[in-house]
Amino acid sequence: MARKRCVLRWGAAVGLYWAACAAHVWRTGGLLALGLAWNMLLALLPLCFACAAGRCRLWAGRAALAVLWLLFLPNTFYMLTDLIHTPQNMEWVNAADWTVRHSENVSDWLLTLLLGTGAVLAVLLGLEAMRVFRVYCCVHWPRPAVWAGGGTVLLLCGFGMYIGRFLRLNSWDILHPLALLRRVWASMDTFQLQVTLLFAGAVFLLWLAYGALRPVDGEKQENKESDALST
Structure with a gap:
């Protein structure tokens, strides 16, 4: 029941955000809010993949969902870079x-609020997707491997944010690996390295804050989820 309420709340938040984006497009005729709505859809996918991976019983299916999770995860934090579109002279x-x-x-x-709340909502979706996948990994991997994998994910998120914002590449460009x-x-x-580390550091700080905000009951819930996955 608690999981169902959580899913409904996430769905309601994303749905209301899409409605606000539609209102901005209707009011101004501009397409920037339409792009924000699309980015929010991409930000929702990693959490869906993480939840599906925890329920999938086939090894090949779990591996495919893990790859999709990793490919789309940077989209959640990418919306932080959309703040460059904040209107001037406010x-x-x-x-x-x-x-x-x-x-x-x-x-x-309205656009300022869409950019701010969109960044917050997308980041929360990304952090929750990381938490859900971490629970799954803790069941099957030793702790040092989980920590090493987490550091690698942070760097890949920072790099994904860089290539998304500056090279204008998307997750599905992996289908053309040579061109990518x-x-x-x-x-x-040097700029690429600096920005990648900067973005990765920002995601790491957000991850630390997200973990600090979860109470002890949240850790107990993670243990219950781990036990459920291991059975």
Whole structure:
């Protein structure tokens, strides 16, 4: 019952976000909010893959779902980079009387909220997807392997955010591996490394905060989930 309520809440949150994106498109005619809705769909998929992997009994099926989870996971944190689209001149100081003024364009405020809440919601989806998959891995892997795998996932998330924002590549570009490798190789420089580490560090901080916010009861729930998967 608790799992069903959790799924319903996630679904309600994403559904309301899509409705808000549709309202912005209807109000302005712009397509940026449509892109945000699409990004939110991509951010939802890793959690679906993680949950499905925990229930799948076939080894090949679990492996395929794990690969899909890893390929789409960077999409959840990618929405943090969408904050670059925040409208300009939302607040300024009037030079005449030094009073603070704010934009009265409701559409710009709606877009600002869509960008902010979208980033938060997508990050939460990504962190929950990581938690669910971590529970699954703890059942089948030793702890050192889980930690090493977690560090690798963080770096891959940072790199995925980089190639998504700067190279404009998507998860399904893995279907053309040679072209993907050529694009990545051509872009390799100090900036790529710095931004990848920066993004990975941000995801790591968010993961630490997410773990700190989970109470002891949450750890007990993880143990119950692990026991359920191992049986």
